[in-house]
Amino acid sequence: MNKNDLRYRKTEENLKQAFLSLMLQQDCRRITIRQLCQAAQCARNTFYQHYPDLEALKAHLIGAVLTAIADSFRAPKTDLAHIDTAQIRRYTQAIIASVSAQLTTLQALLAKDDGTFQKQLADVIYTQVMAGDRGLSKVADTAINRLNAAYLAAAVAGFIARWLTEPAVSPAVAEQILFTIHQPTINTSSAYLATDPLK
Template identity: 30%
Template sequence: MKQDLRFQKTELALQKAFLDLLQTKDIAKISVKEICAVAQVSRNAFYQHYETKEHLYENMLKEILLAIEDACKPLAKDLASISTAERRLFLDNILRAVEDHRFVIYQLLTSQPAIFSAAFQEMLLSANLQGSKEVIAPPHTSYIHVFSGGVAAFVNYWLLETSFTLEEAQETLFSILGQMMVVSD
């Protein structure tokens, strides 16, 4: 048990050190030696956790995206009769998952915006396409593409350009998507 806790603390220290370094340097210019120095761990400890700094980055990205993907599960089996409350809860769940990882996502968006944004949008698209297979009367594939891209763009806007609280972000996104639905009807 003690070893597991030590392992977890080392992993968190490596991730935090990496994020700190990403704020001032491009990933290509960060060395494993620097990550270890900032994290105050040995290179051996680094290699017990990760093969390369890119592996560290990919692991962090994967953890975040999996957590947010879980929030994209459909809440209703029949989208033709989905209530406003269910629609709102679906969006709220996605943004709550982003909020749970807000610090790391912000760091990744400010240091590697294209990489994170593309991975985030692809995950949303994939999760929503998969979720649409589980419901009656799924939305058109083009709607899923637009929706996923819009949510990804909104998250970028929210975290990088506003000081919205989670609740303000949820209200704003729900309002925007509600306006889009009125226009499309």
């Protein structure tokens, strides 16, 4: 079947949405292909044209959401001396926009998470932060900076997970809170990147 075919793409989207909906209702390990096909209104054979099993579908969803989130953590194209308030605001705006765009998938993945997905999220953020730091400074790969990046990644992953359980907090409010928290952290990171504090 042609993956660019409109019917194929529509079925693919139906399978994803049905799986996310079922994940919000029950433990992902208890979802069956039969349940999924009923919810997606497709035949079992149709499911197998898209995925070999439910784990492959879940892995595809996780991969897509982590890639999208990772893209929002790309460092600005500037040098260390020119990271200012406007740059930090754009950075936090990109994070919140990315989370908002992946909202349904993130909510489903975090709803019954045993900590595995949140760790994957923190790991992706850490990798992107370190990649950005390496582009900004020759002393990015220091023990101190790695600790700082790990703290930042875990904190932002925790912020995202908690925000998604707080429906009263709009994206605009979340963005302002993240900016307020994140600005001093970025300033600390910039100080660590300016020189190796252990030398």
